[in-house]
Amino acid sequence: MRTAFVFWLALGSLLSAAPPNLREQKVRADKAKVEAEGFWIYNDLEKGFAQARATGKPLVVVLRCIPCEECVKLDDELVDTDPVIKPLLEKYVCVRIVGTNGLDLSLFQYDTDQSFAVFLLNADKTIYGRFGTRSHRTEWVGDVSLTGMAKALARGLELHAAFPGNRESLAGKRGPATEFASPEQYPALKEKYTATLNYEGNVVQSCIHCHQIGDAQRELYWKSGKPVPESVMFPAPHPSVVGLTLDPRECATVLSVEPGSAAATAGIQPGDAIVSLAGQPLVSIADVQWVLHRTPAEGGTIKAELQRGGKMVPATLTLPAGWKRAGDISWRVTSWGLRRMTLGGMRLEPLGESERESQGIAKGQTALRVIGLGKYGAHATALKAGLKEGDVIVAYDGETALEREADVFWHAVSKRHPGDKVAIKVTRVGQPMEFTIPLQE
Numbered sequence: 001m002r003t004a005f006v007f008w009l010a011l012g013s014l015l016s017a018a019p020p021n022l023r024e025q026k027v028r029a030d031k032a033k034v035e036a037e038g039f040w041i042y043n044d045l046e047k048g049f050a051q052a053r054a055t056g057k058p059l060v061v062v063l064r065c066i067p068c069e070e071c072v073k074l075d076d077e078l079v080d081t082d083p084v085i086k087p088l089l090e091k092y093v094c095v096r097i098v099g100t101n102g103l104d105l106s107l108f109q110y111d112t113d114q115s116f117a118v119f120l121l122n123a124d125k126t127i128y129g130r131f132g133t134r135s136h137r138t139e140w141v142g143d144v145s146l147t148g149m150a151k152a153l154a155r156g157l158e159l160h161a162a163f164p165g166n167r168e169s170l171a172g173k174r175g176p177a178t179e180f181a182s183p184e185q186y187p188a189l190k191e192k193y194t195a196t197l198n199y200e201g202n203v204v205q206s207c208i209h210c211h212q213i214g215d216a217q218r219e220l221y222w223k224s225g226k227p228v229p230e231s232v233m234f235p236a237p238h239p240s241v242v243g244l245t246l247d248p249r250e251c252a253t254v255l256s257v258e259p260g261s262a263a264a265t266a267g268i269q270p271g272d273a274i275v276s277l278a279g280q281p282l283v284s285i286a287d288v289q290w291v292l293h294r295t296p297a298e299g300g301t302i303k304a305e306l307q308r309g310g311k312m313v314p315a316t317l318t319l320p321a322g323w324k325r326a327g328d329i330s331w332r333v334t335s336w337g338l339r340r341m342t343l344g345g346m347r348l349e350p351l352g353e354s355e356r357e358s359q360g361i362a363k364g365q366t367a368l369r370v371i372g373l374g375k376y377g378a379h380a381t382a383l384k385a386g387l388k389e390g391d392v393i394v395a396y397d398g399e400t401a402l403e404r405e406a407d408v409f410w411h412a413v414s415k416r417h418p419g420d421k422v423a424i425k426v427t428r429v430g431q432p433m434e435f436t437i438p439l440q441e
Contacts, residue, residue: 048095052123058160060092088153099207102195111236113332120156127173129283147249155283186216211333228413230297234324273307342412344381344437345374395425
């Protein structure tokens with residue numbers, strides 16, 4: 001079993017650098033090997049639920065898209081498998097899902113920029129918890145660990161042993177119905193994909209990757225001329241948005257609290273173990289993100305139950321309107337599409353403090369350097385308009401207080417529509433210049 005576990009986790013690293021034909025070979029070899037070893041149920045959720053009902057075991061469902069380059073770093077961290085995980089996994093029915101085609105989105109709601117997500121469930125589809133957190137495109141050390149995964153699995157077993165007495169506290173772990181029941185039903189994906197992987201043809205090309213779900217949700221609003229909801233633009237907020245740094249080796253234990261943050265105002269302290277949030281028991285940082293994801297962008301309060309020095313301590317997080325916008329989304333795979341839509345294919349970074357001073361740009365004002373330009377299709381719009389790498393954007397669509405790429409994204413999708421033209425003011429080697437680009441679908 002341990003060999004199978006290590007194999008499918010390590011496979012992602014091989015796939016990321018492989019040419020298309022080799023990726024096909026690796027994907028097919030993965031399926032053959034995992035099925036031959038027989039520990040993981042391969043891409044068959046119904047079989048997993050049936051086995052869980054028959055055995056009384058809970059399920060662990062791992063969503064691992066193929067061949068997704070963006071989760072390679074997580075795989076690298078998990079290759080050196082801790083033997084503590086082995087006896088824990090043996091207490092679950094283990095299901096591996098390698099593509100989101102046909103995935104039940106009423107049940108499997110998660111941060112789709114992960115491309116690696118774990119669900120712990122009861123056979124009746126009650127969710128015990130989630131595992132898999134990410135706040136950077138290539139760095140994972142502060143978000144996940146094998147120790148943390150082992151503790152999430154152990155906590156899931158505790159919740160399973162207490163079921164159904166704890167059913168009410170688990171109800172909030174499942175979200176409302178999505179716009180469409182499964183990924184391939186979204187308009188952006190409907191004509192390109194089916195509900196199943198095509199092992200008779202090109203299986204790699206037939207796979208709907210996790211991030212494509214987020215892309216499709218956002219495009220559903222954008223192309224219909226409606227503002228993109230904040231919950232879609234800023235999904236699964238990282239705990240740092242409310243001032244929390246959590247220990248990736250624990251279920252949800254506080255390492256530090258940012259002074260002046262919502263967490264600090266709530267009285268949360270380093271060393272506190274967050275036992276429950278919004279009444280929900282927690283198995284990992286991903287569960288904290290789920291509660292934040294379900295909290296309205298308009299603001300509100302979240303009740304927390306903390307364990308501190310052997311005692312239970314209540315706390316209340318109070319979040320202001322627009323709190324989700326503080327999250328950095330530029331690392332996300334889906335930001336690639338946002339750059340096409342709002343920036344004509346530009347990639348931006350904020351100027352450092354010393355550079356701002358040297359250019360006479362005050363703190364709080366827009367100062368975003370162009371560090372990349374797309375060269376093909378709609379991604380080449382800014383390049384064709386005359387913008388260059390090294391240009392410093394000081395105003396976008398008349399706005400001069402957009403400090404991050406994410407602020408530009410949000411302004412465009414909440415205030416503008418596809419086809420609108422926006423003026424972009426830049427400085428180039430100290431000289432002011434102005435360009436106009438159309439917003440893209």
